Each structure stands twice: as structure tokens, then as C-alpha cells.
Amino acid sequence: MTATLAPAAPAARARRAVPVSRILRMELVKQFSAWRVRVLLLLCWLGPGVLVFAVAQQGTLPSDTLFGRWMHATAWAGPLVVLGVAGSWALPLVTSMVAGDVFASEDRLGTWRHLLITVRSYRRIFAAKAIASLTVIVLLVTGLALSGIAGGLLAEGNQPLVGLDGHLLSGTDAAGDVLLAWLCALAPTLALAAIGLLGSIALGRSPMGLLLPMLAALGMQVAQLLPLPVAVRLALPGYAFISWNGLFAEPRQLGPLLIGVGVSLAWAVLATMLAYLLFLRRDFTNLNNDGAGRRALTLGAAPLAGLLAVTVAAVSLSTGAGGSGITQDKVQRSMAVAFAHLYRYQQSQMRQPTVTEAQLQATANCDKSEGLGAQAGPGNDWRCTVNWTVPGYNATAQAIYQVDVSANGRYTADGDGPVQLNGYFLIVIDGKAVPNPLWQFDGNVDLLG
Incomplete structure (x- = not known):
């Protein structure tokens, strides 16, 4: 063995x-x-x-x-x-x-x-x-x-x-x-x-x-x-x-x-x-x-x-998602929220009195291709008018943006007036030039939201 x-x-x-x-x-x-x-x-x-x-x-x-x-x-x-x-x-x-x-x-x-x-x-x-x-x-x-x-x-x-x-x-x-x-x-x-x-x-x-x-x-x-x-x-x-x-x-x-x-x-x-x-x-x-x-x-x-x-x-x-996932309501809500946050940030940079998003009551009206055709989908032909209440003056102001929305939901909003709000790339604070947050900004539309 x-x-x-x-x-x-x-x-x-x-x-x-x-x-x-x-x-x-x-x-x-x-x-x-x-x-x-x-x-x-x-x-x-x-x-x-x-x-x-x-x-x-x-x-x-x-x-x-x-x-x-x-x-x-x-x-x-x-x-x-x-x-x-x-x-x-x-x-x-x-x-x-x-x-x-x-x-x-x-x-x-x-x-x-x-x-x-x-x-x-x-x-x-x-x-x-x-x-x-x-x-x-x-x-x-x-x-x-x-x-x-x-x-x-x-x-x-x-x-x-x-x-x-x-x-x-x-x-x-x-x-x-x-x-x-x-x-x-x-x-x-x-x-x-x-x-x-x-x-x-x-x-x-x-x-x-x-x-x-x-x-x-x-x-x-x-x-x-x-x-x-x-x-x-x-x-x-x-x-x-x-x-x-x-x-x-x-x-x-x-x-x-x-x-x-x-x-x-x-x-x-x-x-x-x-x-x-x-x-x-x-x-x-x-x-x-x-x-x-x-x-x-x-x-x-x-x-x-x-x-x-x-x-x-x-x-x-x-x-339950269908289509592009980019709709007029989504673009409007996203633009209003982003503008309100950035307006508050800009005012704090410029040493202005503190404001809140609730005080601004910002809303946005957006249309694609000047309101012609379907108001949905990606494209660089979105145009948004943002309205907000100016704190302390009980008045309503407007800002216009040209918005380029990509197919993945990311968009870039380019300021188109008024000049004193979003017309310049830089703003001067305490003698130092810093980016103007409202001149141009990025956002994101939730495709499943």
C-alpha cells in the first residue's frame, strides 16, 4: 500500500x-x-x-x-x-x-x-x-x-x-x-x-x-x-x-x-x-x-x-419616463429656482441687504422657438423671462435669458438684460473683479422629476 x-x-x-x-x-x-x-x-x-x-x-x-x-x-x-x-x-x-x-x-x-x-x-x-x-x-x-x-x-x-x-x-x-x-x-x-x-x-x-x-x-x-x-x-x-x-x-x-x-x-x-x-x-x-x-x-x-x-x-x-424628459414646466421651475438662489448670492457679494428666496417670489415664463411648435425637448432656442419682487420697493422686475438646453438636461442660461443685472461678466467688489453669478449660469433639468 x-x-x-x-x-x-x-x-x-x-x-x-x-x-x-x-x-x-x-x-x-x-x-x-x-x-x-x-x-x-x-x-x-x-x-x-x-x-x-x-x-x-x-x-x-x-x-x-x-x-x-x-x-x-x-x-x-x-x-x-x-x-x-x-x-x-x-x-x-x-x-x-x-x-x-x-x-x-x-x-x-x-x-x-x-x-x-x-x-x-x-x-x-x-x-x-x-x-x-x-x-x-x-x-x-x-x-x-x-x-x-x-x-x-x-x-x-x-x-x-x-x-x-x-x-x-x-x-x-x-x-x-x-x-x-x-x-x-x-x-x-x-x-x-x-x-x-x-x-x-x-x-x-x-x-x-x-x-x-x-x-x-x-x-x-x-x-x-x-x-x-x-x-x-x-x-x-x-x-x-x-x-x-x-x-x-x-x-x-x-x-x-x-x-x-x-x-x-x-x-x-x-x-x-x-x-x-x-x-x-x-x-x-x-x-x-x-x-x-x-x-x-x-x-x-x-x-x-x-x-x-x-x-x-x-x-x-x-x-414611466417617456419622450425627452424636458418639458416647459420643468425648465420654468428650474430657471426660477436657480435665478432666486443666484440673485441672493449676487446681492450678498455686493454688500446689499440680505434677501430670501421667499421674498423674491421668482417665477419664469419660458418658450421654445418663440412659442411655435412643441414646447418641450432640447435646443438652443429656449427664451425665459424671469419675474421677481424687488424687496423693499413692492415692485416687480424682469430679467431675460437665452437658454440652451442639452439632451441630457443640462442647460446654460445667458443673460440678455437688464444690463446692470446680467449684462457684464464681472462685477467689482472692494476693488476686486469677481464673476457675476447672474451673467451666465448652468442648471440641470431632472429628466425623471
């Missing part, structure tokens, strides 16, 4: 797979040894801070970017500007360079056989590579957020931030909302990373696998510009790159944000599962097979298309 079992023990030990922790250390070494990852780390941890600090020293600001016009007033506008740009370009690039290449690099180097002989477990290889790419991506996103915050604090300090409806957030509240916005943006980043894993396995050494997350992000950005129904817009994982805007309104517009985060996480889970299944089915004995090919890509894309259809139906049924 002993003679029979003795040779089996060394054989069992020889077949024992390498622990995931050891494989993960090896994959992390690979990641941080790559020059592109080192460059990304340098750019993400230093670039936003330098950029925010430099912009804050300039006389002109990126007023066409959300929160850009407040970069001279508070530190917390800078990291939000960085987040807006990162959601469109930096984060898709990060996921492409890291997750989109984590499996394809083995095909280019021809190291699959060596890796499989050493590790002896497809599952552990997949887990180690996925965790390593996730670790690097989280580190890069953290660098973007903290660097932007540091640059803003060095430039302007911990000052209050004006929200999207004109209400003032203290420095502490703004800090918490900024960090929460970056945390929410991590969900669509994970969805793009999972798509990168899927493309890296399905397309092998083909460069299309590396570009797949960026192409997916670009497609979702184009979709957000189209006049799509609200349910379709919210069912796209990239919407969470936009819906964090609702954190900076009062009350918070959490519906679109929670849906966007949930949809993004669902895409991340499904795409990762598909990548795992394709990886297990791959034939590594054939040196000419560097990926799963078109058939596998189709098998990976079909379930994601099915998930999109299911989420569109679920969002439509659960919220």
Missing part, C-alpha cells in the same frame, strides 16, 4: 496550481513595468493638479465647461471640471490601455504556453489579470481625483461652491459631493474596463481589442447627443458619467444617478462573465489562434445587446 501511494504524492504536488496571490503579484509587476502604465500614472497623478492650478491663474476661464466659470471662486470647481473631461476622454483611454491589453499582450509576446504550464489554471489566470487591471485602473482614477483636488486647494482654497441650481454649498459639503461624484464615475469606468477585458480576449493581438472601450465610450457619447427617449438614455452605462450633476442640486436629483450606476455595474458584471467564459473556451494549443474570433465577439456582443433591451424596458416601466 505504501509503495503504491508514495509516487502519487509528488505528482499531486506537481499538479497543484499556483496560488492566485502569486499570480497577481506577477501581473502587477507586468503592469507597472510597462512604459505606457508608468506614463499614465505620471499624467493622472500630476497632470490634473498642474492644469487646475494653471487655469485658476489665468484671466479667462473655461466657462463652456460645467463648473468652469467658478474656478476662480473655489477649489472644488477644478476637480469637477477634470471629472467632466475625464468621463469623455481620459477614463475611456485608461481602460483601453490597461484592461484592453491585459490578455492581448500575451498573444503579441507568445507567452501563453509558458504561463499555462507554470500556473496550470485558466480560472486563476483570468482572476489575477482581471484584479490586476482593476487595481491599476482604480489607482489611476484616484490619481485624477486627488490631483485635481490638490490643484484647486492650492489655487483657491476651501471656499463655498455654487451648485447647479444656484444654492451655495459650504466647503465641507462640496468636498463630500466631489468625492461622491468621482466614486459614482467609477461605475461606468468599470463597465468600460469589462468591455476591454472582453475585447482583449475575443480579438487577441488585433488592435481593435485595444480600441474597443474607447469606441464604446464614443458611441455612448454620440447617443447622448441624439434625441433619444429618456429610457434609452438612462439604460446606457455611460450616462453615469453625466448624471453625477444631480448631486449638486437641491434637492438632489438621485434618480438618474442611481439608475446610471446600477446599469453600469450590470454591464460590468455581464461583460466580465462573458470574457471569463470565452477565455475558458479558448484553444491555446493552436499557435495560429490568437483570439476567439468573430464568432466569439458576436457571442459576447449579443448578451450585451440583450441587457440593453432589458434595461430600457425596466427603466421605462419603473419610472
Whole structure:
């Protein structure tokens, strides 16, 4: 009995797979040894801070970017500007360079056989590579957020931030909302990373696998510009790159944000599962097979298309949202609230007597295309007349704004008179020129409100 079992023990030990922790250390070494990852780390941890600090020293600001016009007033506008740009370009690039290449690099180097002989477990290889790419991506996103915050604090300090409806957030509240916005943006980043894993396995050494997350992000950005129904817009994982805007309104517009985060996480889970299944089915004995090919890509894309259809139906049924979600009543209410908050803020800046929103009794009358056609939907042809009661004079005043409403609900109101109220970009207070909050301001229409 002993003679029979003795040779089996060394054989069992020889077949024992390498622990995931050891494989993960090896994959992390690979990641941080790559020059592109080192460059990304340098750019993400230093670039936003330098950029925010430099912009804050300039006389002109990126007023066409959300929160850009407040970069001279508070530190917390800078990291939000960085987040807006990162959601469109930096984060898709990060996921492409890291997750989109984590499996394809083995095909280019021809190291699959060596890796499989050493590790002896497809599952552990997949887990180690996925965790390593996730670790690097989280580190890069953290660098973007903290660097932007540091640059803003060095430039302007911990000052209050004006929200999207004109209400003032203290420095502490703004800090918490900024960090929460970056945390929410991590969900669509994970969805793009999972798509990168899927493309890296399905397309092998083909460069299309590396570009797949960026192409997916670009497609979702184009979709957000189209006049799509609200349910379709919210069912796209990239919407969470936009819906964090609702954190900076009062009350918070959490519906679109929670849906966007949930949809993004669902895409991340499904795409990762598909990548795992394709990886297990791959034939590594054939040196000419560097990926799963078109058939596998189709098998990976079909379930994601099915998930999109299911989420569109679920969002439509659960919220009852239809059309663009932008109506005349919503625009009017949002404009009246934002104007009242900003008027009070402007008066406090100019050392005028304190007023309240209740005293102002602000209302707004808005029409689209001069009242012709449907009074709903996005467009740059909205015109609003804001009426309010001047405190202490028992008189009614008016202000006119040209309003450009985008398909995602964000709008920019551009002052069109009276000149002394909203006709100038800057106002002078104690000999210092500061932005006029009523000259031009951003707002957000809750598509589900």
C-alpha cells in the first residue's frame, strides 16, 4: 500500500496550481513595468493638479465647461471640471490601455504556453489579470481625483461652491459631493474596463481589442447627443458619467444617478462573465489562434445587446419616463429656482441687504422657438423671462435669458438684460473683479422629476 501511494504524492504536488496571490503579484509587476502604465500614472497623478492650478491663474476661464466659470471662486470647481473631461476622454483611454491589453499582450509576446504550464489554471489566470487591471485602473482614477483636488486647494482654497441650481454649498459639503461624484464615475469606468477585458480576449493581438472601450465610450457619447427617449438614455452605462450633476442640486436629483450606476455595474458584471467564459473556451494549443474570433465577439456582443433591451424596458416601466424628459414646466421651475438662489448670492457679494428666496417670489415664463411648435425637448432656442419682487420697493422686475438646453438636461442660461443685472461678466467688489453669478449660469433639468 505504501509503495503504491508514495509516487502519487509528488505528482499531486506537481499538479497543484499556483496560488492566485502569486499570480497577481506577477501581473502587477507586468503592469507597472510597462512604459505606457508608468506614463499614465505620471499624467493622472500630476497632470490634473498642474492644469487646475494653471487655469485658476489665468484671466479667462473655461466657462463652456460645467463648473468652469467658478474656478476662480473655489477649489472644488477644478476637480469637477477634470471629472467632466475625464468621463469623455481620459477614463475611456485608461481602460483601453490597461484592461484592453491585459490578455492581448500575451498573444503579441507568445507567452501563453509558458504561463499555462507554470500556473496550470485558466480560472486563476483570468482572476489575477482581471484584479490586476482593476487595481491599476482604480489607482489611476484616484490619481485624477486627488490631483485635481490638490490643484484647486492650492489655487483657491476651501471656499463655498455654487451648485447647479444656484444654492451655495459650504466647503465641507462640496468636498463630500466631489468625492461622491468621482466614486459614482467609477461605475461606468468599470463597465468600460469589462468591455476591454472582453475585447482583449475575443480579438487577441488585433488592435481593435485595444480600441474597443474607447469606441464604446464614443458611441455612448454620440447617443447622448441624439434625441433619444429618456429610457434609452438612462439604460446606457455611460450616462453615469453625466448624471453625477444631480448631486449638486437641491434637492438632489438621485434618480438618474442611481439608475446610471446600477446599469453600469450590470454591464460590468455581464461583460466580465462573458470574457471569463470565452477565455475558458479558448484553444491555446493552436499557435495560429490568437483570439476567439468573430464568432466569439458576436457571442459576447449579443448578451450585451440583450441587457440593453432589458434595461430600457425596466427603466421605462419603473419610472414611466417617456419622450425627452424636458418639458416647459420643468425648465420654468428650474430657471426660477436657480435665478432666486443666484440673485441672493449676487446681492450678498455686493454688500446689499440680505434677501430670501421667499421674498423674491421668482417665477419664469419660458418658450421654445418663440412659442411655435412643441414646447418641450432640447435646443438652443429656449427664451425665459424671469419675474421677481424687488424687496423693499413692492415692485416687480424682469430679467431675460437665452437658454440652451442639452439632451441630457443640462442647460446654460445667458443673460440678455437688464444690463446692470446680467449684462457684464464681472462685477467689482472692494476693488476686486469677481464673476457675476447672474451673467451666465448652468442648471440641470431632472429628466425623471
